[in-house]
Amino acid sequence: MITELYLKGRLRHGLSQEEAEAIDDAIDHVITLEPREKLVTRGEKVEQSYYIIDGSMMRCIDDARGFRQIVGLQVPGDWVDLHSFPMKRLDHDVHALAASRLAVFRHERLQKLIDDRPHLARIMWFSTLLDAAMHREWIFRLGRLNAEGRIAHLICELLERLRLVGRLEESSFPFPLTQQDFAEASGITTTHANRTFRLLRERGLLDHDENTREMTIIDEQSLRELGEFKPDYLYGEGALHLNTAFADKPA
């Protein structure tokens, strides 16, 4: 199954086998992207949405001087821009981070998919609401935390999301973000992001391999405290058993 990670750890049990297959069948084709390749430009009219099979993407808005604010990061199992299906255009750009493989869904095809299956329409609605919940948490992160907290929170979020879809091996941080990316996602300068990482290193919360350039998370618990990270917003349900809205009626 190409879309096997969709909502994994969240509502996967709310999808019947038949529905899951119907989603897979609705794929138009699969594309691959180079690292950092641009996929969609703000304002463009779009006719299809993308689902991440493998890789990672970012969504960003540029300021007047051309500096970038990352407004969202997407991992395997996420739709990059499902909201463009109802909206028909995006209010932000979309780029690949790592080399990525995406499933392309034409909106026309999605329309048919949900015409036949109202339950799938609500599943898809639900996944765009998870994005919105993450947006709100990012507003909190930028509005209330200092540089250390912002970076700690972001790391915790990514760890948790990768864990949910089973893409987290060991404790090394498997996400292709440079310090500049962290800065652009955290509303701080690259210089300051660098100094912040040094602080986190000095406190023994994480480490950075000089050679492989890979980050290792040493003390996730302390990072959570520093970033005031509570993962409930990633589930849309708090405890999985609370959400019976969709689990009740698989198909």
Added chain:
Amino acid sequence: MITELYLKGRLRHGLSQEEAEAIDDAIDHVITLEPREKLVTRGEKVEQSYYIIDGSMMRCIDDARGFRQIVGLQVPGDWVDLHSFPMKRLDHDVHALAASRLAVFRHERLQKLIDDRPHLARIMWFSTLLDAAMHREWIFRLGRLNAEGRIAHLICELLERLRLVGRLEESSFPFPLTQQDFAEASGITTTHANRTFRLLRERGLLDHDENTREMTIIDEQSLRELGEFKPDYLYGEGALHLNTAFADKPA
């Protein structure tokens, strides 16, 4: 019509008369709130959603020390927490700002409403996506703008949203936010918000009546430049010959 402002200036033309009436008919009852009254608490399980007939609301997340981050503001014509319909609980608190009148929709009733009318389901999906677009713009606002820009941007957004639903008379700012509220929505301290307002006043962009405590917007154009405000993310009709998603198929 109680919900006559719903999506006004946006997709109102995408709603047929019959659909608009069906929404009104789905109202369970109407409640009123005192200024600053709390409506929903983060994490609570909810069985209904609220639509603002009159008044204004805020959505907020508290930090570890109990300080508040406002993550969203709602005006007449908005749903406060439509996302709780698919999500079943909220990741943030909801409070009234001004005295408000809300229409209450039981989820059960909403379910019936959209079971019969898939087009309405998509309309409601669309309105939660508008919220998400505003969230993204707030991430940009907090991440890339300084205090002046953040406040200017917020003022511009509220002016534009009130204009869209026809609730903007003259140039005075008709929104019951204190300087502390502005601070809590902008990731700055109240003290600094105060100094920022003084700056904006000294530059002649706005004014503040000592007696009535009312703010007057003098130079909206300059505020837009300062806040790098581009209203496209609000998906208003004016900017939106592109959005034909729902206009195509009113019922």
Added chain:
DNA sequence: CGCTGCATTGAAATATCTCAATCAATGTGG
């Protein structure tokens, strides 16, 4: 080799926060 991209550091400038205090308007109880 000499690129290029990314990480790193220093020093000075600036934005913002913290804490403490004052003021004006409003509302309350007596």
Added chain:
DNA sequence: CCACATTGATTGAGATATTTCAATGCAGCG
């Protein structure tokens, strides 16, 4: 009517966080 508490706006002075600008180092790569 006054005394008093409350709320929101305002200000000052010093501390701190973050930015800016400029420079260096290091690794991979053609």
